[in-house]
Amino acid sequence: MQDERQMAVPALVMPVDGLSALVRKAVRGAIETAVEQELTLALGRTTYERAVTAVGYRHGTMPRTLVTSAGPVALRLPRARLQQADGSTQEWRSTLVPRYARRTAALDETLARLYLSGASTRDVRRAVALLFGTTAVSKSAVSRVVTRLQGAYQQWQQRSLAEEPIAYLILDGQRHRVRADGRVTWCSILMAVGVRPTGEKVVLGLPVVGGEQTAAWAQLLEDLTQRGLARPQLVISDGSKGAAAALEATWSGIAHQRCLVHKLRNLIACVPRSLRSAARGPSNGVRSSSRSMKRGPA
Template sequence: MGQTTIRLPRARLRGGDGAEQEWHSRVIPRYQRRTERVDGALLGAYLSGINSRRLRGALSPLLRGAPLSKEAVSRLVGRLRDEFATGSVRDLAVEEVCYLFLDGWYPRVRIGKKRARVPVLVTLGVCADGRRMILDMRIAGQESEAAWRELLQSLVARHLGTPTLAVIDGNPGLQAALRAQWPELAIQRSTNHKLRNLLAKAPAHLREEVAEDYRRMVYAETGEAVAQARVSFLRKWRLRCKAVVSSFEEAGDELF
């Protein structure tokens, strides 16, 4: 990584009609000073919480003769904001979204001179052809039913079709919002979230065993195998740790 001088010829191209136009490289766009890979790394560092001053200081030994200015960082961030804004309102009518994954994410962000966790509502869609895409991501005051309803209504306004299945963590506000928007929608509880809940209820010396028994259900190849593993799990852990069973049964039939 560092500065490299590349000589580009200046030329004019003459078309079949005799008209001339200036030649431009498709490999290196005009005025480009950094590769897309470097820009991607800069944005990743910025989004992780490093401010522009520290970012410029950390990269100055690497970029050497091509120091990163404050204005360059601002342009990069501005480009990212524009791309995010465009993606947040794009028409979803052309996307055959079958599955939704919805969850609240709580990253640490800078608010003035302090860092605090804020709720970000994230919706990931999986299309019929297997493609995954972020459909919506927004900051909310709290992970409430009203906030989730607003998000779902926004997706419908962007012409999202009725999905086949939604996978959630069990948040009651999210569940109520989904039922209100799509009453017949199948809902599945996230097996990963539930595993974390079970491990939180189990004593430390039993957690590995709980996880092993639980994964037998998750990775069972048939519905019959899941049912058998479920019966065994409940029978075993009802005697050894009732809190684990209570947490497991809380999900009802939406887990498996």
């Protein structure tokens, strides 16, 4: 019986490997077809067609390896030269697969998530090798991805809010493990979420700070106002005294409400453990009632 089980294991594993190869083959075909169509549009003709006015010409293919979420994919991409206004020619560059691209955006996102979740550069490289079957991700590649992500975050964090019609503002603070200065530590992340008159929510700010003191909240609110955020009708927060003090200093007399979810959680925490399950039923009823009141009668 044991020998039969051991023989059955490879039979179960092989289809998975075959499926991975099939996925990579499909990805390869899709990328090569898309790049070929891109070049056809640039030249105005397919491989064997003749154009009345030549805008360029093909000259073979070149090998490329692109690391995707399905693993490394070996490609044969077409090459061409395009006519310039001065009569010279210039090498055609694909916008779908840029010249120096070695990884897809999905893989870069995976690298960033692994690194920012606290994994070291070595751990990230090991994880990529296990997940995607490649070791073609260097330490410097991980650093470049993170640097690019930091730049995008800074640009997003500094965007104008002058055109945002925010009616309600939700403030919350959470603690997470983050990587800072080459080491993993616990940091507070303050979150400001705006609610438009349509009910649509939009994240306005997400700074990483040392704690949830008044100064940190005041800095967040000052940043929001400097970026053009108008005074909202109502602010909802988690009951933080620091947030309340900063709100009063920024928008004196503003309507401020404590988050119902946080209030109910604090109430449940005061109930003996043996009775918490019974207490959660009525608390959920309160939340359901509040939703019904907001929606109005059917």
